[in-house]
Amino acid sequence: MKVVFDPRQTAHAPEQYFRRGAFIPHPEQPLRAILLRDALAGAGHEIVTPADHGLDSLYAVHDQGYVDFFRTAWARWVEATGSTNPAVPNYHTTRRDARRPEGVIGQLGYYSTDTACPVTEGTWEAIYWSAQSALDAAERVMAGERMVYGLSRPPGHHASWDASNGFCFFNNAAAAAHHLRRRFGKVAIIDVDTHAGNGTQDIFYERGDVFFASIHVDPTDYVPYYVGYPDETGRGEGAGANLNLTLAPGSGDAEIGAAVDRALEAIRDYGAEALVVSLGFDMAHDDPLSVVRCTAEGFAATATKITRMGLPTVLVQEGGYLGPSLSNNAVVFLNACDAALG
Ligand SMILES: [Zn+2]
Numbered sequence: 001m002k003v004v005f006d007p008r009q010t011a012h013a014p015e016q017y018f019r020r021g022a023f024i025p026h027p028e029q030p031l032r033a034i035l036l037r038d039a040l041a042g043a044g045h046e047i048v049t050p051a052d053h054g055l056d057s058l059y060a061v062h063d064q065g066y067v068d069f070f071r072t073a074w075a076r077w078v079e080a081t082g083s084t085n086p087a088v089p090n091y092h093t094t095r096r097d098a099r100r101p102e103g104v105i106g107q108l109g110y111y112s113t114d115t116a117c118p119v120t121e122g123t124w125e126a127i128y129w130s131a132q133s134a135l136d137a138a139e140r141v142m143a144g145e146r147m148v149y150g151l152s153r154p155p156g157h158h159a160s161w162d163a164s165n166g167f168c169f170f171n172n173a174a175a176a177a178h179h180l181r182r183r184f185g186k187v188a189i190i191d192v193d194t195h196a197g198n199g200t201q202d203i204f205y206e207r208g209d210v211f212f213a214s215i216h217v218d219p220t221d222y223v224p225y226y227v228g229y230p231d232e233t234g235r236g237e238g239a240g241a242n243l244n245l246t247l248a249p250g251s252g253d254a255e256i257g258a259a260v261d262r263a264l265e266a267i268r269d270y271g272a273e274a275l276v277v278s279l280g281f282d283m284a285h286d287d288p289l290s291v292v293r294c295t296a297e298g299f300a301a302t303a304t305k306i307t308r309m310g311l312p313t314v315l316v317q318e319g320g321y322l323g324p325s326l327s328n329n330a331v332v333f334l335n336a337c338d339a340a341l342g
Helices: 007-011 030-042 056-061 064-081 104-110 123-142 172-180 198-204 253-270 296-307 326-341
Strands: 002-004 016-019 022-025 046-048 147-150 187-191 210-217 242-247 274-279 313-317
Touching: 002 030, 002 123, 007 030, 007 123, 030 046, 030 326, 056 064, 056 172, 064 104, 064 123, 123 147, 123 172, 123 313, 147 326, 172 187, 172 198, 172 210, 172 274, 172 313, 187 198, 187 253, 198 210, 198 242, 210 253, 242 253, 253 296, 296 326
Parallel strands: 002 046, 002 147, 147 313, 187 210, 187 274, 210 242, 274 313
Antiparallel strands: 016 022
């Protein structure tokens, strides 16, 4: 399978993450993408670099001011603070209808909901090319390829219409899904990352042309806490086009597999003509952020079921952190897709 990746995606390299009262090494490291790329290349998958597909599909799924903020945020931050420390917001608006202030420090908090998304010198370059990798995978599928993997990093599914969250800046999967709408009438996204795709839900909640199904750990006591509950089913034209399937902590392959079956059944009923997979590997039993127990066999089973849907499919990388099985799970997943494609 073709794997779309641009080395510029490694330019964002956050060092620290504030969690449970302490600074720890930031889990979302460039090394994740390098390990995935090298393991997939070693397994015979073809690495290709993305063309530049511009900003139109990002402006379609994000507030334009939000997208443009990141282009100059670092330079403005250095000028305003006289420091080259990572730009981390320490003040947030509590209402989305609040005023957008003029200064970069206030805007940093306006366009974020946590402290997990520091802006550094290379952030714009990395998030731009991460999105381009997803868009390029979508372009290739629109041109007739059956399945392509966008190795997007930084990830995207926690980024909402106008706020970064949970290591995510631009919602790569949402941009890819919107992009696919140029050719396909109805598109579905299945999110198999262990965390709810709260940003993707936010973006498509009132849209009926993109169905969103997310399988994730019950957010009652787990990130992202505030979104991802089963009674959130969409609104307006999007009513009935949002499906949240929650897993209890400790769930294994059987429970995850049953949820994948339900999500794919709903996508079939919806009549999707193309599919985007928000592909996290952080359900792995040994992932540093995991509280469920997916094995390599579990990932392969999910890959086979998704492929057998028979839909033009874009895989977009989301979470999956520096645990022992990360690379192998990616290889197992893509190999199972290729095997099911025949
Ligand atoms: Zn995740």
